[in-house]
Structures are given as structure tokens and as C-alpha cells.
Amino acid sequence: MVSTKPAPGHFAILYFAAASTFTAKSTESLPAPVKARDLFAALEKRYPGIKEKVLNSCAVTVNLEYIDLDGDDAAQQDLVIEAGDEVAIIPPVSSG
Amino acid sequence: MPTTNDPALANIPSEPITCTTPDIHIELTPHTLSPLAATKFVSSPSAGATVLFVGTTRDYFKNLPVQSLSYTSYTPLAMSTLFSIASSMLAKHDLKKVYIAHRLGEVPIEETSIVIAVSAPHRQAAWRAGEEALEETKKRAEIWKLEKFVGGDGVWRANRDGVMGVQVGDGEEKETAV
Numbered sequence: 001m002v003s004t005k006p007a008p009g010h011f012a013i014l015y016f017a018a019a020s021t022f023t024a025k026s027t028e029s030l031p032a033p034v035k036a037r038d039l040f041a042a043l044e045k046r047y048p049g050i051k052e053k054v055l056n057s058c059a060v061t062v063n064l065e066y067i068d069l070d071g072d073d074a075a076q077q078d079l080v081i082e083a084g085d086e087v088a089i090i091p092p093v094s095s096g
Numbered sequence: 097m098p099t100t101n102d103p104a105l106a107n108i109p110s111e112p113i114t115c116t117t118p119d120i121h122i123e124l125t126p127h128t129l130s131p132l133a134a135t136k137f138v139s140s141p142s143a144g145a146t147v148l149f150v151g152t153t154r155d156y157f158k159n160l161p162v163q164s165l166s167y168t169s170y171t172p173l174a175m176s177t178l179f180s181i182a183s184s185m186l187a188k189h190d191l192k193k194v195y196i197a198h199r200l201g202e203v204p205i206e207e208t209s210i211v212i213a214v215s216a217p218h219r220q221a222a223w224r225a226g227e228e229a230l231e232e233t234k235k236r237a238e239i240w241k242l243e244k245f246v247g248g249d250g251v252w253r254a255n256r257d258g259v260m261g262v263q264v265g266d267g268e269e270k271e272t273a274v
Binding site: 090 | 106107151167168169170172173176198209210230233234235236237238239240241242252253254255256264
């Protein structure tokens with residue numbers, strides 16, 4: 001289920017749709033802190049190929065707020081994912 | 097967390113998740129949806145028009161027979177996105193009430209996956225708001241559809257591009273242009 005409490009010193013990351021298929025997980029704990037701009041590289045290291053096949057079309061939320069990973073917003077570029085945060089990989093949606 | 101054969105479908109609540117105010121009702125549920133509940137919720141003595149949209153699962157996608165469909169969601173975020181869509185429709189179209197409910201988990205073919213109802217003093221606003229609420233939901237709500245084709249793998253659909261999306265199984269991205 002969502003809102004899993006991460007282990008101490010870790011943040012929780014949630015994978016949805018194609019991201020969960022690729023990682024074969026719905027959630028896991030990863031070591032914190034991580035700079036938001038380094039998140040995709042950290043995931044690529046754990047799951048080779050995920051960046052091109054999945055992450056490049058995904059958005060990211062931290063504690064239920066979307067973050068802007070490739071915009072000009074300097075504050076968001078320097079955002080650090082801290083222990084206890086809940087991060088989610090959001091692929092293109094398909095409700096209806 | 098219990099292990100499951102398909103982690104992609106692990107985020108399905110066992111009970112309905114709802115958020116209700118006097119003029120907005122949002123619901124994500126593993127249960128059957130009720131169009132009647134939707135029209136009852138939006139009825140109002142000052143509304144002369146109710147528009148109801150009922151979305152049902154289809155048995156084909158671009159000529160490929162679909163065996164089953166499942167929906168998963170990031171429920172806390174999807175709830176807040178749907179509530180924000182409902183609030184903005186209420187203000188923009190001067191509606192009386194808005195109801196948006198989406199089913200999660202497996203939805204058998206021909207059953208209802210989404211219900212939207214809006215009420216307004218007059219029909220024009222209700223028609224427009226009903227359509228816009230649906231389009232905004234399809235564009236923004238953090239809900240994902242997995243289609244399993246007869247004799248084939250599952251595919252995560254993406255509303256925004258109308259292509260096949262990402263194939264489940266070998267992790268290969270398979271996109272077929274419209």
C-alpha cells in the first residue's frame with residue numbers, strides 16, 4: 001500500500017504503472033539524502049535502462065507535491081530528498 | 097507489505113476512499129459504481145440541469161481484443177487532484193454540485209469505470225462542465241489503466257498520446273502510432 005514508512009535514514013519511493021512493472025516493486029526504501037536532480041541517475045544505477053524506457057516520460061512528486069526536474073526553478077533544482085520523505089514516480093496517466 | 101504477483105496492482109484500497117463536502121463528492125473505490133448515487137448527490141432545488149457521464153470498459157483497443165482491465169492509483173494524490181478539478185469546475189461553470197467517482201482494481205468488460213455528474217441552473221453550463229471535468233480527469237488524475245489483451249501481455253495505457261504505451265513483461269517499450 002502507499003504511505004509505507006521508510007526505514008530510518010531512508011526515504012520511501014513509490015512506483016506506479018510502467019515504473020512498477022520495470023522495477024517489479026510498488027515501493028521500497030532508498031538511502032537519504034539525495035538531491036532531486038540526482039534521483040533519476042540513482043534509479044538508473046539500480047535499474048539499468050529505466051531512465052530511457054520509463055523515467056524520461058515520468059513526473060516526480062515529493063510528499064504529494066510535483067517537483068520540476070528540468071525547469072529553470074533554481075529552488076527545485078537544489079531540492080534535497082530527506083529521510084522520511086515520500087517520493088513517487090508518476091508515469092503518464094490513463095484514467096477514464 | 098503483502099507480496100503480490102503483480103506489484104503494479106498493489107495500490108488498490110480494499111474499501112472506498114471518499115471526500116465529501118456539501119457540493120463535491122470524490123470517490124475512488126474497488127466496488128461497483130452507481131450512476132444513480134451520482135445523480136442523487138448532485139440534485140438540487142436550484143439546478144435545472146444534471147449531466148451524467150458513465151464511462152464503461154471496452155473489449156477492444158485499436159482492433160485488439162481486450163481480455164481484462166485494471167486500474168491502479170496513487171490514491172492520496174489522485175483524491176486531491178480530483179477534488180481540485182471538481183472545485184475549479186464548480187467555480188468556473190457556476191455549478192451547484194459535482195460528483196466524480198472512479199473504480200480501481202479489475203473492472204470486467206462492459207462495467208463502469210468512471211462516473212461524473214454535474215448540476216447547474218441551466219443546461220449549457222452543465223454540458224460544458226461535464227465534458228471539461230471528464231477531460232481534466234483523464235489528463236490529470238493519478239490513475240493508470242492496465243489492459244490485458246487476449247493471448248498477449250498487459251499494456252499500460254497513456255491518455256495523453258493515444259498510443260499503446262508500455263508493454264508489461266519484457267520491459268520493452270512498444271509504441272504504435274495512431
